[in-house]
Amino acid sequence: MNDTLDVVLRLVAVLVVFLVLPLLVGQTEHKVMAHMQGRLGPMYAGGFHGWAQLVADGVKFAQKEDIVPADADRRVFQLAPAVALLPYLLVLIVIPVGPDGFVGQTVDAGLIFVLAVMGVGVLGSLMAGWASANKFSLLGGLRTAAQLMAYELPMLLTAASVAMAAGTLSLPGIVDGYHWWWTPWQLVGGVVFFTAGLAELQRPPFDMPVADSEIIFGAYTEYTGLRFALFLLAEYAGIVVLCALTTVLFLGGWHGPWSGSAGWVWTLVKTALLAFVVIWLRVSYPRLREDQLQKLAWTVLIPLSLAQIALTGVVKVVIS
Amino acid sequence: MNVSAAAHPGFLSPTGVEITFVLIGLATLGAALLTVTTRQLVHAALWLVVALGGLAVEYLLLTAEFIAWVQVLIYVGSVVVLLLFGLMLTKAPIGRSPDADSENRLVALGVGVAAAAALVWVVVDAFRTTWINLHGVAQGSSRATGESLFRHWVLPFEALSVLLLAALVGAIVLSRRDTGSPGSAAPSPAGATPAATPAADAPAAGKEHS
Numbered sequence: 001m002n003d004t005l006d007v008v009l010r011l012v013a014v015l016v017v018f019l020v021l022p023l024l025v026g027q028t029e030h031k032v033m034a035h036m037q038g039r040l041g042p043m044y045a046g047g048f049h050g051w052a053q054l055v056a057d058g059v060k061f062a063q064k065e066d067i068v069p070a071d072a073d074r075r076v077f078q079l080a081p082a083v084a085l086l087p088y089l090l091v092l093i094v095i096p097v098g099p100d101g102f103v104g105q106t107v108d109a110g111l112i113f114v115l116a117v118m119g120v121g122v123l124g125s126l127m128a129g130w131a132s133a134n135k136f137s138l139l140g141g142l143r144t145a146a147q148l149m150a151y152e153l154p155m156l157l158t159a160a161s162v163a164m165a166a167g168t169l170s171l172p173g174i175v176d177g178y179h180w181w182w183t184p185w186q187l188v189g190g191v192v193f194f195t196a197g198l199a200e201l202q203r204p205p206f207d208m209p210v211a212d213s214e215i216i217f218g219a220y221t222e223y224t225g226l227r228f229a230l231f232l233l234a235e236y237a238g239i240v241v242l243c244a245l246t247t248v249l250f251l252g253g254w255h256g257p258w259s260g261s262a263g264w265v266w267t268l269v270k271t272a273l274l275a276f277v278v279i280w281l282r283v284s285y286p287r288l289r290e291d292q293l294q295k296l297a298w299t300v301l302i303p304l305s306l307a308q309i310a311l312t313g314v315v316k317v318v319i320s
Numbered sequence: 321m322n323v324s325a326a327a328h329p330g331f332l333s334p335t336g337v338e339i340t341f342v343l344i345g346l347a348t349l350g351a352a353l354l355t356v357t358t359r360q361l362v363h364a365a366l367w368l369v370v371a372l373g374g375l376a377v378e379y380l381l382l383t384a385e386f387i388a389w390v391q392v393l394i395y396v397g398s399v400v401v402l403l404l405f406g407l408m409l410t411k412a413p414i415g416r417s418p419d420a421d422s423e424n425r426l427v428a429l430g431v432g433v434a435a436a437a438a439l440v441w442v443v444v445d446a447f448r449t450t451w452i453n454l455h456g457v458a459q460g461s462s463r464a465t466g467e468s469l470f471r472h473w474v475l476p477f478e479a480l481s482v483l484l485l486a487a488l489v490g491a492i493v494l495s496r497r498d499t500g501s502p503g504s505a506a507p508s509p510a511g512a513t514p515a516a517t518p519a520a521d522a523p524a525a526g527k528e529h530s
Contacts, residue, residue: 109386109389112386112462115393116392117392120397123401126404130404130408130414131362131414138408145401145402145408149405152398169386
């Protein structure tokens with residue numbers, strides 16, 4: 001009975017995190033973008049500095065009519081947002097927050113699990129792009145697929161480099177084995193991983209699949225109301241997951257001063273800093289063209305990640 | 321349940337895991353049948369996702385956790401995405417695609433049944449006496465998988481990687497078009513469409529990878 005209660009409590013905690021953190025990132029994005037662009041951002045909803053803007057947005061989305069285009073493939077169209085969103089919830093379950101089992105569920109091959117499930121989320125965009133019966137959606141879906149195929153490989157290779165360094169695939173195990181000099185040792189890999197993750201989330205500057213000035217909103221063009229909101233939520237949940245993963249793999253997770261008692265604070269602080277960087281990049285970098293996107297992945301990131309793996313292997317052999 | 325399962329393995333006292341295994345197996349089989357019988361191309365690819373995901377769950381139930389996640393990563397995350405990419409390039413229509421029928425249904429059925437029979441026979445013959453203790457130490461953890469792969473099965477593993485390398489090189493050779501002097505051998509105009517760019521860039525990167 002106690003075990004069941006324990007599992008249920010953990011899952012509820014993960015669900016709460018899943019519902020709260022993406023909204024926090026969204027609100028931060030409103031404010032950070034506004035201040036970087038010399039304006040205020042939403043100021044009225046909720047009174048104090050527009051803190052309730054996203055709640056108001058949610059209410060607005062819930063009130064909108066749920067439209068399925070006449071020529072669309074109804075079932076695939078309606079299923080797509082769930083396929084895009086749910087993988088991120090699953091991933092959050094296995095991300096360790098603090099030492100001594102402060103994690104939803106320990107998975108033996110957690111690293112592979114995370115990467116595998118994150119890849120499934122992209123299927124949602126592809127389904128949406130195809131099922132909308134709209135040429136802009138189809139183009140968006142095509143670009144999403146091309147982008148995933150290009151950036152999945154460097155992401156996997158750099159994650160493999162971390163697994164080699166730690167000698168384990170378990171995420172808590174990787175953080176347990178962390179030493180401060182891992183960060184400089186895996187620096188190139190970390191940058192590649194973060195960049196590839198951004199591209200997989202289709203965040204600017206890698207937002208060619210949803211480039212609004214040429215293909216409206218890519219795969220999500222035909223969506224309205226709650227289903228559209230689910231896609232947006234998936235994007236923010238993706239930011240949380242990517243930043244938390246980068247923290248766990250490359251920045252040492254809960255390690256820091258007083259990590260015994262306040263380890264989870266360190267994880268959250270590092271994740272929040274990375275999320276800030278994600279928003280910062282959106283404001284400061286222009287969108288990459290489709291061919292530049294592909295070129296960056298195949299001619300820069302993949303060679304860099306292979307070099308990182310070679311470096312990891314050499315250092316690992318030397319120190320052991 | 322623990323003691324009885326360990327002492328007396330058999331089909332006649334099914335445990336929860338065994339029942340789940342059979343149910344998931346039936347669902348996987350159904351999805352696989354739908355994959356080959358549906359008349360909508362993209363639906364076939366999506367049913368394939370269900371079938372491959374069901375297989376991953378089966379691996380999981382057999383405690384082969386690492387294999388299960390790799391199955392999802394490679395097949396659902398990459399192979400199906402590649403399939404969908406290809407289908408989208410052909411502008412796969414919504415609804416039925418009657419022109420995609422090659423009318424080889426009987427031959428395909430024959431080949432499918434023969435392949436399935438061969439596989440089932442091999443697997444049954446090889447693992448008839450093997451039992452997995454679901455309640456003990458996981459026999460398919462990543463450590464166990466890695467050790468057996470790189471201690472006992474290194475040669476097949478390396479042979480497979482050479483095979484994949486050969487396939488990669490072959491793909492590059494087949495997709496190269498600029499072997500002659502530039503300008504003479506290019507059938508498409510210089511300003512290639514964006515959709516063609518990834519295909520043209522991929523071999524170049526594949527070369528580096530190999």
